Structures are given as structure tokens and as C-alpha cells.
Amino acid sequence: MREMFATMWLIRRFEERAAEEYMKGNIGGFLHLAIGEEAAVVGSIAALRPTDPITSTYREHGQALARGSDPGAVMAELFGRSTGLCGGLGGSMHLMDRERHFYGGYGIVGGSIPLAVGLGFAASYREEDAVAMAMFGDGAVNQGVLAESMNMAQLWRLPVVFFVLNNQYGMGTALDRHSAETDLFRRAEAFDMPARQVDGMDVMAVHAAVADAAHMAREERRPCMIEAVAYRYRGHSMSDPDTTREGSEKERWQARDPLVTFERVLLGEGIITGDDVKAVRARAEEVVAAAARFADESPPVPESELARHLYANPWSEDPRGSAVMPS
Amino acid sequence: MTTARKAPAARGRAEAGPKPVSYREALTQAMREEMQRDESVFVMGEDVGRYEGAFKVTRGLLREFGERRVVDTPISEAGFVGIGIGAAMSGLRPVVEIMTVNFSILALDQIVNNAAKVRYMFGGQVSCPLVIRMPGGAGHQLAAQHSHSLEAWYTHVPGLKVVCPATPYDAKGLLKTAIRDDDPVIVLESEGLYAKKGPVGGPDDLVPLGRAAVRRRGGDCTIVAISRMVWVALAAAEALAGEGIECEVVDPRSLRPLDLEALATSVRRTGRAVVVEEGWPECGVAANLAARLYEACFDWLDAPIARVTSADVPMPYAKNLEQAALPGPADVAGAVRGLLGREGDA
Secondary structure (H helix, E strand, O other): OHHHHHHHHHHHHHHHHHHHHHHOOOOOOOOOOOOOOHHHHHHHHHOOOOOOOEEEOOOOHHHHHHOOOOHHHHHHHHHOEOOOOOOOOOOOOOOOEHHHOEEEEOOOOOOOHHHHHHHHHHHHHOOOOOOEEEEEEHHHHHOHHHHHHHHHHHHOOOOEEEEEEEOOEEOOEEHHHHOOOOOHHHHHHHHOOOEEEEEOOOHHHHHHHHHHHHHHHHHHOOOEEEEEEOOOOOOOOOOOOOOOOOOOHHHHHHOOOHHHHHHHHHHHOOOOOHHHHHHHHHHHHHHHHHHHHHHHHOOEOOHHHOOOOOOOOOOOOOOOOOOOOOO | OOOOOOOHHHHOOHHHOOOOEEHHHHHHHHHHHHHHHOOOEEEEEEOOOOOOOOOOOOOOHHHHHHHHHEEEEOOOHHHHHHHHHHHHHOOOEEEEEOOOHHHHHHHHHHHHHHHOOHHHHOOOOOOOOOEEEEEEOOOOOOOOOOOOOOHHHHHOOEOEEEEOOOOHHHHHHHHHHHHHOOOOEEEEEEHHHOOOEEOOOOOOOOOOOOOOEEEEOOOOEEEEEOOOHHHHHHHHHHHHHOOOOOEEEEEOOEEEOOOHHHHHHHHHHHOOEEEEOOOOOOOOHHHHHHHHHHHHHHHHOOOOOEEEOOOOOOOOOOHHHHHHHOOOHHHHHHHHHHHHOOOOOO
16 A cells, blocks of 8 residues: 555656656657546556556556656656667657556557457467456547457456546546546446446555456456546646636545545555655655656667667668658 | 569479469468467457358368367457457467458558557567458459458558468468568458469468569560459460560569569569559559659669559449459550550550
């Protein structure tokens, strides 16, 4: 529990720092922050074994950190440096840490879901007891490929947990404006798949739900769907002025901030002390500062890397071909 | 000047087996042999199991390998292609059959955004040893939505490899190579070639990716043709030979990687080139190969490079219109005569 608390703080501080670095121009492209979603991210991942494969979306810095990826390598990836998790080729939206069975962040909404089913298929094929978890947002539930994936997972009894992190918005479109049925877990009924909705601001509730789901997937070969109802405090990405939310909605959710709530529980149950809290926060601060420093001091990606990873079995032809392309 | 490599398939091989085998059966043999050889190879797709494939290419595989390794899927192209990609990322070697290229459009996001990208965008941490097999082409009055030739679409994408076998030998040899390759390989078969018979190689005869084959020798004009169009080109060359025009027919066999050198070597010798494909003319394979050949052979050319493609329309149903839309031997022969400045009675 202490570890989950620390990871949640690490993610919060990491995301805040990433926003700063984006404003300074150190991070390019899109930057999607998960502030407010820490309980859902950490609770779900902590409930799995470290060898259970997971896939995620483009809002996945927290997933990598929760899996134990080096914060310096994550920040360096955001900076587009050679020391990044993916050598600077992926960026914020495409983190992957294969060693930690984190199978990546993907930029197309819903697109990574069948990959997780494929990872579950592979586990089943090899008679391994791994469980794959597809992590996606409420925006993805309206992609057809989710229905296709859930159907095949259930049809073939694959060890897959479908984890929908419902942060209330598909980009700027609110849940009740994008989904006819706002209880997203009920989609599973169509596939005769067990499903549950949990408070995504409560890390222990998320942990318990995913632990049950993973157990069922592992032991009984029954895929499950878990909907974690959470909230993202920031706009869709750094370029989103965040103008579509109504009234005091954000304040209402922030009153149930997952970090504050969890801290209260841990203090109340005597699991940690006030000094521990201070230490956790200071440590998160320190790690993130070191990560940013590491990223900043890291060398740029050499141009020789331009095509190095394109193919596992490359051929000798210059990938630029003979056509003149802008460099 | 180097000589273009000659493929065994061009002439057949006496030791390659007593009896000619269909293109369809050649593909089945490739899958069966690779599945016997490597436990991580499995076949997945719509009706590939009990039904034995819409074109019977997976005949006998379910009986031999069982449901674990021959997986019937629902009609969910994006879903099962994505599952194949995920399985490949974890080290299995899925051979995914999409019933026809027309349905692969539903899986285009998975193919282009995932299969082609995962290795690169994650900095080489994973490979995607996936094969997607699918037939394309027209000629059976299947009309606008079932007659596509999409070689150009897939060849356009870095991260994919694309092969388009024209003979049973290449169908078997290229599919085997594709299955053993660690990258995603799109195997574009031709519906019109499934019954075509010819010699095939044995279990260890692979056809390398990126190696063109010279199908016929000739010094007057090079015809570069892919897939079923190789046979159209050969028919045209036969007709032209009767007029004293000798064409060299070169089949790239693989579009990515492309054996540009073999094509260019032939064109430098003949000084003329006609490029033939069944796809559409705009931004097509023929357009691309013509551009590559201009860059490589401009100073050797005696005439502009000609393209012969399908008409720039969706495929019509009416038989006569369909035939009018498709490239045939007369179109190819006409293009060759045009380059040679001779009029003929095509």
C-alpha cells in the first residue's frame, strides 16, 4: 500500500513536471496527462503480476512508471533523446518497456485493444498462466474493434482483463454525449462476460476489482471487464484549452482527489505517518527532478538511428530509395 | 553489366517433384511444412478451419494440426488481425488469412498503425513476425467491392514487406520465407491464379524476398509485370514474338523489398519498358516502378516508360465492361508496339 501511494505521487509529480517541460519547449508533439487518474492506473497494474502483459493508450506515462520503468528513461523519451525508453523514436504516446511486459502506448483510440487479446492468446497458446490487460479510455468503447476483441476473448476463453478507465471524456466530448449507455461495464453483457464498475478514485477498490478479474482470467480462463470511474483534471492534451467542462464539475471531483483520499485512509489506519507522507512527496519530487535533469543532459538521437529499427531482417537497399526526400 | 538472376520457377526444375502442383496447393504445402517445422506457427482467419478456407487454401490443416493451431475467427477483420499482431509481438508466428484483400480494408488501421509500426516506434524492442495472406484481383464478375488489387497500398508503408507470387513455385517459396521472416509480410495472392499449376520446391526451398525473376528473355523491350499480370505479359510476349518482337518479362515477385537492380539491368539492355499491374493507374505499383526505373535508367531509355493498368474506375459487373477495365495481353502488346514505333493489329 505504501508502494502504491508512492507510485501515485511519482505519477502526479511526473505529469506536472512534464507539463512544465512541455511549456518550456523541451517536449514536442502531443502530451496527454493523467493527473486525476493515478488511483486507476496504479491500482490496476499493482493487482497484476509483473509478468502479465499490458497495453495502453497514448496517456500512458503513469502505466510505464507503475510498471517500474526508469523515470529518467520515460522523461528522456518525452524529450526525444537517445536514452529514452524507446530511443526517442516513440515519444510521449509510444512508451514501451518490453522487459517489464509493458507492451506499449498507442495513438489510435481503441487500436491497441486486440493486441492485448493477442498477448492473452499467446499466453493461452503456450499454456502459460499470464493474464493480459487491455487498458483504454471511455472514448475507446465506441470503437468497433473493442466489441470484436471482447467477443473473441470470451468466445475463446482467453485470459484478458478489459480495463476501461472512464475519465468522463472522449477528448472533449463528455460521457453522456458520446455513449448511449453511460455504465460502460454493461457492454460486457452482450458478450456474456463478467464485468464490474468501481470507483476509479479509490486505489484499493480498483486493486481489489482487478485482482478478482485477473484471478478469474488466470484460473478459470474467463475474461472480464472492469470499469474504473475516474476523472482527468487536465484537458485532453496540452493543446486543449479545456473549455467544454461545465460549472464546478472539476472541483467536485478534485474534492475526492485519489492521492488525498488514499493518504487519509493510510493515516487513519496507522499504516503511514505524517512524516512518511512528507518523505513520499519529497522523494517523488527528487526522482522527477533527477529524471528531468537526466533527460535534459541526454544526447540527441543520432541521425544514424533514422531507419535502424525499421525491420528485424533488413535488406541492403537505402530506405530512402533513390527518390529525393526532404531530410 | 550484370545479368538479372534467373529464377528456378521460370523454367521449372526436374527434381522439384514429379507432378505439377496448383498455386493453391503450393500455399497449403508451405503452411503445412512450416507448421510441422515450427510449433509457434499457427493459422487464423475466417473459415480457415472446418470450411478449409474460402478458396480451400487451408485444406487439411485443421485435421492435421487441430483447433489450437487452426483458428476459425468471427467476421472481425480488425479484431483478428490485431490479435495476430499481439501474438506476433509475444513471439508467435501467426499466419493470418484475410478472405480477400477487399476485407483487409477493415483491418487497415491494425496493419498500418500497429503491424508496420510496433518495431520502429518502440525502438526495436519488439518484432512482429506476422504473415497476412490474402488474395486479390478481378475477373469473376464480382463487381466494385470484391475486385481490388491493393498492392500499391501495402507497398507504400515502411515497416511492411510485400510479396506477390505469380507461380506455384514462388507461392510456396515466398510464403515459407515470409513465415520465417521476423517482420510483418503481406502476401498478396491472386484469385485468378489459385488453379494455376506448376512445379514447386521442397521443404527447404525458399524464395528470398527482394529477388526478381526473369520469366522470358528478349532484347527489344522489357515488360515488368506482377502477380497474375506476369501471365498476361507472357501471353503478350508470345504474340509479339510472332511479329519478330522479343520481349523480356521480369517479375519483381516482391515489391518491398524491391529488386530494382534486376529490373534496371533488363531495361538498360532493352532500352524500353512497359510496366503492368492489375491495380489502378494513379499512384500505383506501375507508377512507382516507372519512377524507379526512370531514376535508374534514364540515360539508357529509347522511349518513355509505358504503364498498363486497370481502368481508373471501380470494377463494373457487366462481363464485357469488366474485361474492358482489366489489362489483357492485347493491351500489353499494344503498349510494346507503341514504344517500338510499330503499328500492329492487336
